[in-house]
Amino acid sequence: MQNVIELFSIKNKIIIITGGAGMLGKEYASCFADGGARVVLFDVVDSPKLPKSPDIRYVKVDISDREAVFFAVAEIEKEHGRIDVLINNAAMNPVPGSPESKSQFAPYEDYPQELWKKEIAVGLNGMLFMMQAVVPIMKKQGSGSIINISSTYGNVGPDNRIYDSGKFKSVGYATIKGAVLNFTRAWASYLRGTGIRVNTLTPGGVLAGQPAEFVKKYEERTILGRMAEKHEYNGAILFLASDASSYMTGANLVVDGGWTVW
Numbered sequence: 001m002q003n004v005i006e007l008f009s010i011k012n013k014i015i016i017i018t019g020g021a022g023m024l025g026k027e028y029a030s031c032f033a034d035g036g037a038r039v040v041l042f043d044v045v046d047s048p049k050l051p052k053s054p055d056i057r058y059v060k061v062d063i064s065d066r067e068a069v070f071f072a073v074a075e076i077e078k079e080h081g082r083i084d085v086l087i088n089n090a091a092m093n094p095v096p097g098s099p100e101s102k103s104q105f106a107p108y109e110d111y112p113q114e115l116w117k118k119e120i121a122v123g124l125n126g127m128l129f130m131m132q133a134v135v136p137i138m139k140k141q142g143s144g145s146i147i148n149i150s151s152t153y154g155n156v157g158p159d160n161r162i163y164d165s166g167k168f169k170s171v172g173y174a175t176i177k178g179a180v181l182n183f184t185r186a187w188a189s190y191l192r193g194t195g196i197r198v199n200t201l202t203p204g205g206v207l208a209g210q211p212a213e214f215v216k217k218y219e220e221r222t223i224l225g226r227m228a229e230k231h232e233y234n235g236a237i238l239f240l241a242s243d244a245s246s247y248m249t250g251a252n253l254v255v256d257g258g259w260t261v262w
């Protein structure tokens with residue numbers, strides 16, 4: 001039997017994280033670099049502030065651009081010869097109160113078509129292109145772990161009572177995050193017999209400077225009575241990326257403080 005520390009080992013693994021310059025992407029990157037992996041972050045930000053580590057590298061890639069995705073992934077294969085883990089983490093997820101969140105929280109009848117298209121382009125098209133570029137490499141090596149990031153609102157409908165009156169959690173966001181669950185199952189099924197596992201991680205809301213009123217209402221909706229700290233998904237992501245989850249594919253790991261329990 002494998003030693004318990006080895007079971008969770010990601011040492012020397014090559015890991016791509018999309019949306020890697022964002023709040024949670026950076027957390028995952030630090031966690032993996034600590035564990036001895038080499039991490040490549042894909043994002044659209046110009047000069048991101050990233051954790052300082054020789055094992056974390058940044059590549060500017062718009063994942064909604066299929067050609068750009070294939071080019072960037074091929075470069076990584078050239079450099080490292082393999083890709084062990086892919087984390088499809090990029091999405092549009094503005095913090096309540098930010099300027100972009102205004103149109104994201106529009107009544108559904110008025111939901112802007114451009115925003116809808118953009119959300120789908122990043123959250124679904126981007127995820128598809130990443131799979132199409134990375135899976136052939138994983139097939140050649142006969143192994144790989146792919147983690148697609150959903151959200152509480154991919155598992156249940158948004159509770160609009162926790163937002164300011166007249167604000168409604170993006171129908172685009174809820175649609176995409178729900179689709180991620182079956183996107184994962186479809187790919188897991190398709191990749192039967194290849195050694196590649198595909199799972200969803202469902203994080204709950206992270207405390208990140210939201211208005212106090214919102215935080216209070218959010219807290220009341222969870223069993224644990226609080227929002228998550230941004231590091232609290234590191235254990236789950238490590239589990240899914242490593243051999244510790246070797247008998248798991250097509251599944252959804254829910255880490256939401258108990259939001260969906262009642």
Ligand SMILES: NC(=O)c1ccc[n+]([C@@H]2O[C@H](COP(=O)([O-])OP(=O)(O)OC[C@H]3O[C@@H](n4cnc5c(N)ncnc54)[C@H](O)[C@@H]3O)[C@@H](O)[C@H]2O)c1
Pocket residue numbers: 018019020021022023024025042043044045061062063064089090091092093094122126149150151152202203204205206207
């Ligand atoms: N923060 C939360 O409370 C929370 C809760 C549940 C689920 N999630 C999910 O976790 C993931 C990460 O969330 P986060 O809070 O770190 O969000 P974030 O907004 O900080 O990070 C998302 C990143 O994706 C990048 N991105 C957007 N469009 C892109 C594109 N076309 N190509 C490449 N990168 C692109 C953004 O630039 C950003 O850096 C998201 O999928 C989000 O839906 C977050």
